[in-house]
Amino acid sequence: MKIRVGFGFDVHALVSERELWLGGIKLEHEKGLLGHSDADVLLHAVCDALLGAANMRDIGFHFPDNAGEYKNIDSKILLARTMELIRSKGYELGNIDATVCAERPKLNPHIPAMKKAMAAVMNVDEDDISIKATTTEKLGFTGREEGISAYATVLITKE
Structure with a gap:
């Protein structure tokens, strides 16, 4: 069995008049993340980790932010x-370990x-997905x- 590890990171600015999408779900918040897509930093970090591992x-590279087809994409x-x-x-996910850094909103209730x-x-x-939330202690x-940032480490395997 071949085992590979990947790491991903993403960050987007918080702005008014945008929806806040994290981990594939919409959260109620007065600001949302600015980006070409829906700017879901967690999913973007996971995508980067998966692609890097493989x-x-x-x-x-795969989904350029200047391509119209990806404008506001989920x-x-x-x-x-x-x-x-x-x-x-030929790869399959082993597991994901991810951390989202945000002062607000509180993310722990939304992790499930x-x-x-x-x-x-x-x-x-x-059970193959671990998501943790933290703040930066106002720093x-x-x-x-x-803004909000996310980090992800993944393990992928190939038989």
Whole structure:
């Protein structure tokens, strides 16, 4: 069995008049994330980690932010296509360990719904997805509530 590890990171600015999408679910918040797509930083970090683990470059290579077809796209579609890409090379997800950094909204109550949404899109068991939430103790752009960042590590396997 071949085992590979990948790491992903993403960040988007928080702005008014945008919906807040994280982990494939919509959260009620006065601001949302700015981006070409729905700007779901968690799903983008996971896509980058998966693509990196499979040595398939990054999310921007496969889904460029200057392509009209991806304007305002639901990042769950990008995640599903990323799974198709890695599976085309014979890889399957082992597990995901992800962390989202945000001062607000509080994310812990939403983690079960995020795991459920991601597992459904990826066609994997919810137990294969770990999502953690943290703040930056009011430090930096995250602490000032200017943006949200996410980190993801994945393990993929090939028989």
